[in-house]
Amino acid sequence: MGESASGLAIETSGLVKVFGETRAVDGVDLAVPAGTVYGVLGPNGAGKTTTVKMLATLLRPDGGRARVFGHDVLHEADAVRARVSLTGQYASVDEDLTGAENLILLGRLLGHRKPAARRRAEQLLEAFGLAEAAGKQVKNYSGGMRRRIDIAASILNTPDLLFLDEPTTGLDPRSRNQVWDIVRAVVSRGTTVLLTTQYLDEADQLASRIAVIDHGKVIAEGTKGELKASVGAGAVHLRLRDAERRPEAERLLARVLEARIQLDPDPVALTARVGLRGDGAGAAEQASRALAELARSGITVDTFSLGQPSLDEVFLALTDRPAARTGAPENEANEEQEIPA
Numbered sequence: 001m002g003e004s005a006s007g008l009a010i011e012t013s014g015l016v017k018v019f020g021e022t023r024a025v026d027g028v029d030l031a032v033p034a035g036t037v038y039g040v041l042g043p044n045g046a047g048k049t050t051t052v053k054m055l056a057t058l059l060r061p062d063g064g065r066a067r068v069f070g071h072d073v074l075h076e077a078d079a080v081r082a083r084v085s086l087t088g089q090y091a092s093v094d095e096d097l098t099g100a101e102n103l104i105l106l107g108r109l110l111g112h113r114k115p116a117a118r119r120r121a122e123q124l125l126e127a128f129g130l131a132e133a134a135g136k137q138v139k140n141y142s143g144g145m146r147r148r149i150d151i152a153a154s155i156l157n158t159p160d161l162l163f164l165d166e167p168t169t170g171l172d173p174r175s176r177n178q179v180w181d182i183v184r185a186v187v188s189r190g191t192t193v194l195l196t197t198q199y200l201d202e203a204d205q206l207a208s209r210i211a212v213i214d215h216g217k218v219i220a221e222g223t224k225g226e227l228k229a230s231v232g233a234g235a236v237h238l239r240l241r242d243a244e245r246r247p248e249a250e251r252l253l254a255r256v257l258e259a260r261i262q263l264d265p266d267p268v269a270l271t272a273r274v275g276l277r278g279d280g281a282g283a284a285e286q287a288s289r290a291l292a293e294l295a296r297s298g299i300t301v302d303t304f305s306l307g308q309p310s311l312d313e314v315f316l317a318l319t320d321r322p323a324a325r326t327g328a329p330e331n332e333a334n335e336e337q338e339i340p341a
């Protein structure tokens with residue numbers, strides 16, 4: 001698999017990229033363990049693509065250092081290129097060719113003989129649910145199919161490190177789930193994945209560690225659990241029977257929990273972030289006090305849950321503004337994805 005001595009696939013320190021007045025990447029430190037999915041989470045213009053392009057040797061850093069499997073991206077660019085592959089917000093496949101033609105052509109460019117290239121193309125088209133579309137020109141693919149052929153093209157040779165730049169932006173929930181399964185399958189084969197996303201639930205689903213970036217800077221980094229814990233002990237989610245009682249419930253919860261209450265888009269739902277309090281009451285104890293108070297006031301609670309805060313809440317706590325929303329429903333059931341070697 002080839003890890004650097006540190007066991008890190010990517011190491012950056014003080015990485016900088018400036019475009020005119022814009023410090024697109026403004027001193028980024030990253031340490032990405034090999035063999036994992038690492039999430040880089042940030043809103044539009046945060047500097048995600050610029051960071052990825054520097055790591056993939058497509059853009060020269062203006063400051064700082066970056067190593068990929070121990071190789072400097074500037075001075076050992078060839079060694080880096082030999083280990084990485086990238087799919088992104090930019091095209092890698094030819095629109096006028098069919099899915100199969102694209103993969104065979106790319107396989108040939110990678111040095112495979114024609115029968116081997118054809119076999120690999122067939123395997124990948126099958127694994128990515130594109131067997132039926134193999135003979136169609138890529139320009140006629142749907143967004144989800146297009147994203148899948150892009151990823152297929154980037155793993156023709158199993159790379160040690162795969163950059164996926166917003167692989168599911170604009171996809172419907174079903175296509176998103178298919179891409180997620182592909183990412184899981186790719187990482188289970190030993191490839192390290194650096195995934196950028198604007199979607200908190202995507203990072204939550206796929207990544208072991210996450211860096212939150214905003215205005216070119218890492219504003220938080222850690223495992224999902226660490227990030228969530230940094231925001232508070234937990235989050236209480238409530239759904240009321242009656243939407244009209246929500247303002248009253250909000251005031252009551254704010255008083256009892258001494259917490260910031262978030263009004264969810266669902267008109268009967270509220271979320272309260274519960275921190276550790278001076279009197280040492282844990283999240284569960286505080287939540288049960290709050291429920292008792294609501295009952296005393298005659299406010300009926302239909303459903304209640306106590307969980308770790310969502311990454312959405314993490315982003316709100318870190319930046320004082322909400323992150324991008326997916327609007328996508330919960331996970332659907334999925335078939336297992338097998339990626340042939």
Ligand SMILES: Nc1ncnc2c1ncn2[C@@H]1O[C@H](COP(=O)(O)OP(=O)(O)OP(=O)(O)O)[C@@H](O)[C@H]1O
Nearest residue numbers: 019022024042043044045046047048049050051198
């Ligand atoms: N080639 C360029 N020339 C000038 N400015 C650029 C260039 N590329 C990026 N920028 C600017 O750098 C900043 C970071 O852009 P970047 O594309 O890295 O953000 P991003 O996090 O990938 O955003 P998105 O989620 O929209 O893809 C933005 O302000 C962007 O306008």
Ligand SMILES: [Mg+2]
Nearest residue numbers: 048049050089
């Ligand atoms: Mg981008």
